[in-house]
Amino acid sequence: MSEELKAELLDVALEAARRAGELLRDGRPADLAVAATKSSPIDVVTEMDIAAEKLIAGVLAERRPADGLLGEEGADIAGTSGVRWIVDPLDGTVNYLYGLPGWGVSIAAEYRGETVVGVVEAPMRGETYRAVLGGGALMGTTRLECRPAAPLEQALIATGFGYLQTRRAHQAEVVARVIPLVRDIRRGGSAALDLCDVAAGRLDGYYERGLNPWDLAAGELIAREAGALTGGRSGEPASGELTVAATPAVYASLLPLLEEAGAWHD
Template sequence: MNRDWQTRYELAVEAGRKAGDLARAYYETTFDIENKADDTPVTVADRQAEQLIRSLVTQSFPDDGFLGEEFGDQPGGSGFRWVIDPIDGTRSFIRHIPIWGTLIGLEYRGEPIGGVAYAPVLGQVYRGLRGDGAFVNDRRIHVAKTDKLGDALMCYSSLNWFTKVGRENAFLELVRRTHRQRGFGDFYGFCLVAEGACDFMIDHGVHEWDVSALKAIVEEAGGQFTDWGGTPTTTTPDVLASNGLLHADVLAILRDTP
């Protein structure tokens, strides 16, 4: 295992835990909520959690770069970049719904190589490093072996994202063609794919900080992660994560449904 990757991965797990626990301290109290320019909510917990991660990383790797939801892009010279979503699922966080998490993606020369998704209230750390496998806490995880769409459990974030981009028919066709559907939004649906609890997760409206960590985890669990055109990227707003066996079938429905 590449030592530079491994040491940063270990730090990502530590930093994710510390930042998530900081956010949880706010979650268990009352706090003020602001709206950002894009009309999405933000709290002091989001900002402090991201600041903590940046501080911990900079102490050990001062030449690494960052991309974070709250404090933007900070280029580095080492080839490594940390992609941070301090609270993925802020809308759940502010309504005291426990499905939210702290995400840290680790990139090297533009490629996601590792990821950590810590769900503090659930007590679960999903993590993966290229070549090392994927885990929840210390248990190795793998995607499901479901190979028929009619047997599949589909996860999604919210129907309104499909409505906004005029893809309601494709969504409804996926509903008709799958066995069950569950609206586990944000990071959690992707983590469920990685551990084999659901078979694919489809989403729209994401940013790099929403999915960089998750791509690494899903792929290390044996799954596939692309946009709706089949490109393995984290830079588009549309994303599909699956066990790999169903990926082509879902992409075909997205492509062929008017």
Template sequence: MKRILEVAIKTIKESGNILLNYIGEEKEIELKGISNLVTQVDKLSERHILKSIEENFPDHSILTEETGFINKNSEYTWIVDPLDGTTNYAHNFPFFGISIALIKNKEIILGLIYDPIRDELFYAIKNEGAYLNDRRIEVSKTESLENSLISFAFPYELSLEEKNFIPFINFSSRTHGIRRTGSAAIEIAYVGCGRLDGFWAKKLKPWDISAGILIVEEAKGKVTDFSGNNIDIHTDNILFSNGKIHQEMIKILNLGKIFIRNEKF
């Protein structure tokens, strides 16, 4: 694992430098949806990560956001998001990162999330804890939802019929505040280090959440679906928290209507 970690850290930081080299420059933007962007820098970053993995671990399978699944019939699969927060990046909004995870036989054993703007590397090794730039991290100790700061991610295709806004409104009146930065991976990492107390989202992809799942769990947090069930990297709805406010968040996520602050539900 030591060599795998060393290669992963070197690779993710080199890709971070690629992102930094192009920030502030005009981007070539393609649209996968009205708010689902991809730039040439996503592809450059992904190409670098793919090359590194294939040179160092040629027998490993790889799943990436842009290229898709490269199947080597291996017990190991790398899950790669070369640029999480592409819309932010395309607009020079400085909140984006890179996410890389390694799965062995369906179990996440390594997760890394790198914020090149702040030079913050979050990573976790299965059963060995979670770290921020080599400093051990843990989730917050916030005991109640009313004292929490939480965040969320909307799906690319918003739908009022799917009630995406109801949890946002209900949480807004019962917390210190809600944040939405546009980079799910970074926000999940913030749950792991205690900057946020919880995060929820629908319709994220494996490359958005795989590294973050391990980071939060190894930081002594909790990860489930909206019903409190165990999840995998393909789960449609996902909740991260410090564990202490988890049940309160589940309750509010499952409300079917808007309740004002003091209204009982």
């Protein structure tokens, strides 16, 4: 892939994420309510999720009409260019519904199956994270680097929980195994922002089971380009089974702990 094409994809992603972030921040109705549910009654969609994905799809169709698109709220277009966009128009919907600031817009571009560009817009933080494969990661104009090496017992680790009761119950058991062995646990409510916080040195590590491609595509690239290690179970790529991102030292200790605790299954 040429550097010119990478730069074009980054520019498109930045525009789409900025415009969707402005819509979500400035257009949130005071009486915002749940528009639909998905996997369970607490896995919610609001009218703003749908509006943001429509806006992003429009930007992509205008600027890159031959590309594919996979969006959380239903967009699924094959495309003919070899480029496919992976879009979460509102990562952290429950936070957004409750008026909490921990939400963002996540947009990644794949080329022939490999993620080459990632952008996460965090309007309530006033921050934009971005990465290009092989080009490092930035927050605004600041180059991102994950935290220096630290032992697991001094590591601040983030995680998340699924929406199905059986999965949540087991995830709570995993946390009970992990928390005595680390500095502390955080639960922010947005996988994309947790991954960016690993990149920015605000967390030593993050893990979660049950993520979808749109939850992790952009944030995982940003974390990797900031020097973090990312992956799944037993050296596999990050996936819905398990996603782990951490500083190299913490990753080496955290991954076997999660394996032993059964973080990869319900």
